[in-house]
Amino acid sequence: MRNYSLIRMCAIVRYLENKLDRNGEPREFISKKELETYLKQTPEGQDGLLSISGRSIDRSIEELRSMNVNIKYSHSYKGYAIEHLPEDEAICQEQQQRIVEMFNMIDVMRTDHGFSKFLHFEKRDRLGTQFLMTLLKSCQKKSITQITYHSFYKEEENKLVEPYFVKEWEGRWYLIAMDKSKRALRTYAFDRLKEVKVYNNQTFNDQFREEAVHYFDHCIGIFGSNNKKPEEVIIRCSKRQAKFVETKPLHQTQTMCEDEDGWTTFKYKICVTYDLLKELLSYGPEVVVIKPDRLREEMIDNLERSLCLYE
Template sequence: MASNKNALIRYKTIDQCLRNTFRRWVLDDLIEACSDALYEYEGKDVYVSKRTVQLDIQMMRSDKLGYNAPIEVYQRKFYRYAEEDYSIMNIPVTDHDIKIMNESIQILRQFKDFSLFKEMNGVIERLEDSVYANEKDNIPIIHLEKNDQLKGLEHIDRLYHAIQNKQVLKMVYKSFKARNESEILIHPQLLKEFNNRWFLLALGNKGKLLTTFALDRIVSIHNSEEDIVYIDQHIDGDVYYKDVIGVTVSENVVPELVKFKIDNRNAPYVITKPFHTSQETISKDELGTTFTIKVQINFELERVILGFGDTIEVLAPDRLRTRIHGKLKRALDRYE
């Protein structure tokens, strides 16, 4: 559980304690109550220190979260609200809060036709009513790229819940290269979006090999009728994809240092939107800027490089330079 959520649970717990005026609360009582509340939410013991609760009280007293809670100490050890009717749950929504919620609503509305967000339609409408959105604010001023015609989006809900509930599925799949459909038992692990397309990372037949499946090539998905125990790989997407651009990860391939040069006119686009988190600027001259990234060489990397056309030159490694040269030569041949 995120630390900020833990803090909110503690604030709410302290608030509930101080609203109970039939009991006198010392600091140890508040610590115990916070520990019990976190145990209830997380199902495990969570250590709450004296210093943590003291800082929580200090935060609640301040206006950083808009609480300005009138918490006072009496008889040198007991805590209470100076105003008996006070509660942090009664804090009114400010104009700034309404502005932020309006902006959030406009972003959420762009996802309302997306299968995973369909159930949020009513929530969004109620939010709009609650924050009294002005008519002039109903036109979105943030537009996110999306493609409602993408195939496979209808599978996201099913896969999402299968991962969440650790279910083995029977999937009928047909890759672009295959002549026939194939039926596969999968242990779904992670949903991944790249370049406005969706992919599923799953353990395939017999649960031995992690495989990436494109959602637009899934024919159907059903619950497995076989008595198979789900294998959870505990995949952290940030870790699993840290050495690649895109979704193609080869477990036995070592990342390589890729060096490339972009002409000076286009270099700012690469500086402000790096190819990869490992990107470094090596040098700059009158011909362009030289960069390096350390990644696995895969199909997606080649597509990114080819997307820059004649403005980029791969300097290393040689085999990548040769592959890009060959692709560009074949492309040129099409125009001759």
């Protein structure tokens, strides 16, 4: 059975998204009457399967707002638009972007226009997202949770943790939690979770959660600062690579300036971690680390050891 409420929300998001300019700002506001007309033109609307009324539209918009899609109503223009959130609400802005992308994808997948043969997904194993709702609830309720975890380097084991939040990185999901036996912050990949058991009658103190949230402020990836201090990192990228780095910044502190030789210099205030090193190595000959010296030496060492494998 189709979820027509979901279909209605998908259609509303698509229509409002099409009314944004290239910077994501509304170029026009859409009235409720225009939304009704548009919904009636959808296949479900034409077949009479979709409930279309002012009340149903209001209900769908409220549901979207509850998912952090920032739909605003303008009394001046008498219409609706999706608006960007302020810079100090970066996490909510990222959530809104992902939710909108999800609705757009559902909208494409639900239509029967023969799109499937043109849509190729990355082949990958299960991501462990079956645990997502359970773990988010345990984070919200501050419930002590037991996870059965099988890391790449150890045998499967049970761990009691204080779950703080869930983090995504490179298409995978991770639980950020306090390992109660070690009293240390740890990162657990969802795809290596075997079982999750929540103890709703056992809760934890929230005092370390804020510290955990800021643990990644000056880092990229899933390896936190681990008491490291952020430092100035300077890299130079080729003209080709610079376009990718500019449009997908390594970190929110990124600044850039073009050099006379066609290369581009990028500067950051971040901690040097394994994920940063791995990312820069993936750029190959398209990047040069200028500072700090320690990172530059690690890059040279890794590249020399790779070269030795081909001798």
